Amino acid sequence: MKTEKEFIASLQNQKTRELAFRDLVKEYKERLYWHIRKIVIDHADTDDVLQNTFIKIFRNIENFKGDSKLYSWMYRIATNEAITFINKRAKTQQISSEEIKTTMVNNLKADDYFDGDEAQIKLQKAIASLPEKQQLVFNMKYFDDMKYQEISDILETSVGALKASYHIAVKKIETFILEH
Amino acid sequence: MKKDNSHNNQNSGFKTPENYFEKFDDRLFARLSLKDEHPEVTLEQETGFTVPEEYFNSFEERLFDKLSEEKMETKVIPLFSKRTWTYVASIAAVVLLAIPLFFTNTGENEIDIEKDLSNIEIQEYLDYFSSEEFDLNTVEFASLSEEDIAELEEETNTIENELLLEYLSNEEITDDLLENL
Numbered sequence: 001m002k003t004e005k006e007f008i009a010s011l012q013n014q015k016t017r018e019l020a021f022r023d024l025v026k027e028y029k030e031r032l033y034w035h036i037r038k039i040v041i042d043h044a045d046t047d048d049v050l051q052n053t054f055i056k057i058f059r060n061i062e063n064f065k066g067d068s069k070l071y072s073w074m075y076r077i078a079t080n081e082a083i084t085f086i087n088k089r090a091k092t093q094q095i096s097s098e099e100i101k102t103t104m105v106n107n108l109k110a111d112d113y114f115d116g117d118e119a120q121i122k123l124q125k126a127i128a129s130l131p132e133k134q135q136l137v138f139n140m141k142y143f144d145d146m147k148y149q150e151i152s153d154i155l156e157t158s159v160g161a162l163k164a165s166y167h168i169a170v171k172k173i174e175t176f177i178l179e180h
Numbered sequence: 181m182k183k184d185n186s187h188n189n190q191n192s193g194f195k196t197p198e199n200y201f202e203k204f205d206d207r208l209f210a211r212l213s214l215k216d217e218h219p220e221v222t223l224e225q226e227t228g229f230t231v232p233e234e235y236f237n238s239f240e241e242r243l244f245d246k247l248s249e250e251k252m253e254t255k256v257i258p259l260f261s262k263r264t265w266t267y268v269a270s271i272a273a274v275v276l277l278a279i280p281l282f283f284t285n286t287g288e289n290e291i292d293i294e295k296d297l298s299n300i301e302i303q304e305y306l307d308y309f310s311s312e313e314f315d316l317n318t319v320e321f322a323s324l325s326e327e328d329i330a331e332l333e334e335e336t337n338t339i340e341n342e343l344l345l346e347y348l349s350n351e352e353i354t355d356d357l358l359e360n361l
Binding site for chain 1: 228229230231232235236239240242243244246247250270272301302305306309310324325327328
């Protein structure tokens with residue numbers, strides 16, 4: 001079993017890069033997929049963003065300094081790609097990214113690739129009503145059960161601020177569910 | 181609702197087809213190398229969203245096809261290009277201006293919630309979200325740095341700023357200002 005350092009070295013070596021990258025994709029495609037899916041909602045969009053994420057990882061792996069963990073670095077790229085995607089679409093349609101997200105969540109019922117119930121749709125609506133950063137923190141903590149330190153490494157925000165953001169997000173979601 | 185970590189994504193309404201993840205021939209591999217650092221992430225995680233059959237199995241093939249096409253182009257686009265930031269900055273401005281619309285229109289876009297919706301499940305969400313475990317204790321509040329507090333204040337002030345921007349972007353006001361020049 002390779003250590004992370006050895007694995008990164010094989011990713012950065014031209015000779016071993018492609019093989020190592022295939023392993024990297026196998027290892028992370030599902031986790032990154034679900035992370036992105038919770039942000040962009042639609043499956044086809046998630047697929048686009050996931051592919052772009054891996055392409056950026058491939059292009060930039062040579063420059064990865066190892067200051068953060070590979071996992072955090074990739075999550076950061078995926079998050080950035082997903083948010084950029086939503087923002088671009090919002091710009092094209094000349095509405096806000098919040099409106100895009102709300103519209104998509106409102107269409108979940110008709111989505112072939114969603115089979116959640118009314119309560120789950122309501123929870124998604126509540127999440128969509130949060131500011132972007134709180135959405136991220138909430139998803140990563142509530143659904144993925146990530147440690148604050150991990151989220152902190154990915155979002156480059158202090159643990160204290162994340163705890164506060166999560167606290168606020170939870171209270172807002174509670175209020176949203178009560179009022180709707 | 182107390183969370184069971186192995187089924188967190190079930191709470192989101194996202195799901196995968198039955199036995200979907202079990203199909204992966206690389207599952208064993210996934211559990212070997214870098215997995216050790218993130219034992220809490222299970223491949224059995226389920227979210228209410230589903231994916232097309234064989235999606236993950238065919239993912240690499242499509243990705244590598246795309247990568248080969250990209251390799252034909254020698255142009256390398258930096259991860260955080262100026263263009264990206266320009267997009268983000270301009271979109272942020274659009275978002276700031278458009279948010280008030282969102283706040284005033286949400287009611288119209290609601291899907292009609294059926295009366296028999298899962299009240300028990302919703303009550304579970306509420307019980308979970310109102311539990312004390314999310315309250316910041318004194319020590320946690322005390323541990324917030326000035327930067328954290330500034331960030332939170334900024335978040336709270338955003339709505340006020342949005343209202344101001346909405347006011348300023350009001351065409352009538354702009355017309356008045358122009359007329360009085």
